[in-house]
Amino acid sequence: MQVALVERARAGDEEAFASLARGAGDRLLSIAYRILRDLGLAEDAVQQTLVLAWRELPSLRDAERFDAWLHRLLVNACYRQVRRDRRWAANVRVLPTEEPARGDDFGSIVDRDQLDRGFRRLPPEQRAVFVFHHYLGLTLLEVADQLDVPLGTIKSRLHYATNTLRAALEADLRVEISQEHSS
């Protein structure tokens, strides 16, 4: 069904493309938000992705690869959003606290807060790999295929991302960090 829609959209059928867009929109927004951690930026990235997908669709020869191709467009759009919004890493201040309490469900508020801060320090390429692996549940081979990046590079990016986030969880909580990226 989707292959038929892709082929029709590729031939210029806007209604077919609209169907594809409606089907993919929620998923794209979910991914973009988790990479960018900002709803406005994520919505912009999704909108750009859909327009770009329409424009470039004739270049996609294998209609069955539509989803992977769309994900790649989205990730590139997220990278561009990060470049535009150069203050994406907010000031980070870690407040001193006792041993973090663990709730019954996984991740106390403090843990999640520290993960969030650690994640914002990651470059967008590492964020994307982390999201594709942990949120979408893809294997590293699948992530490499989706992002069209060598497997070794994917492994490296995930390794550095994981180390950074683990360090954020286990860092000395009395350290005050202020980090701002600006042009």
Add this chain to the structure above:
Amino acid sequence: MTTNIDFDRLAAAWLADGPSELNDRVLDSALREVHMTRQRRAMHAPWRFPAMPALSRGMIPLAAALAVAIAATGLVYFGFGGRLTTTAPPSPPANLRFGPDSSDHDWPGPLRTESSEDAVRLFSTIAFPDPVGDVPSAMPWVDIRSVGLQDTATDYVNMIGLSVAGGLAVIPPPETSWISYGVVLDLNADGLPDQRVGIDNSLPGVDHREWITDLATGRTEVNRTGVFGGFGAFGTRVETWFVDANALPGLWVKREPGGIRFYAWASIISDGRIIATDFAPDSGWIETTSR
């Protein structure tokens, strides 16, 4: 100490938080923009698949022969002439160092003046191949690999497209690396450049700028644009993008009626010097066919 299992579960739980539904407003806005956006026919190899150039129905026998010839030798054309000369700019050497008003003017690099004799004829949807490896391998984004005509519909004639060897994932600031692409037009086939049309990264904060320069008067019209640009000046219309789905630039140039003569260029200025330039063709002009 966070164990691997703890970390993975924590990461998954953390990632599960957050919005997961696209606002209808965003989708509607995207579809409105889709309605106003033209699809781009694949000129070069489509994503992840090598391909022969697309053929216009009316030109299949001739174009098939040309496509095979190009594939076999990469050097067979219908009519080829011209010799490479590089002329000094008519005015004192331009300042090549990027500055506050650089984006108001034409690209400061030199122009080529070519022979007015036979030019390479470019037929509908056939790509003119340019040798890859003309510039340092570290800069594939200014190594032109083909130039061709984009045949999208009967009302778009002589629409030139540019393809380079490698994409540019991250656009650097112009102070570091001032990157440009474009075409030089010879409107009356006398061998002298008449217009320079281009795109570059000289405007941080917007996606890119596009400009058209009337070389006779020195006047430059500039458009500061988003992802997909488009404007017209001096009888020429352009539609451009600096980075597409494959991180490649795009430059469509249209003039009507009739064919036009042009050559394409891609270049980088860094630290006040041109450090890489590629032309297509390497000498002479390309002449588009008219319908």
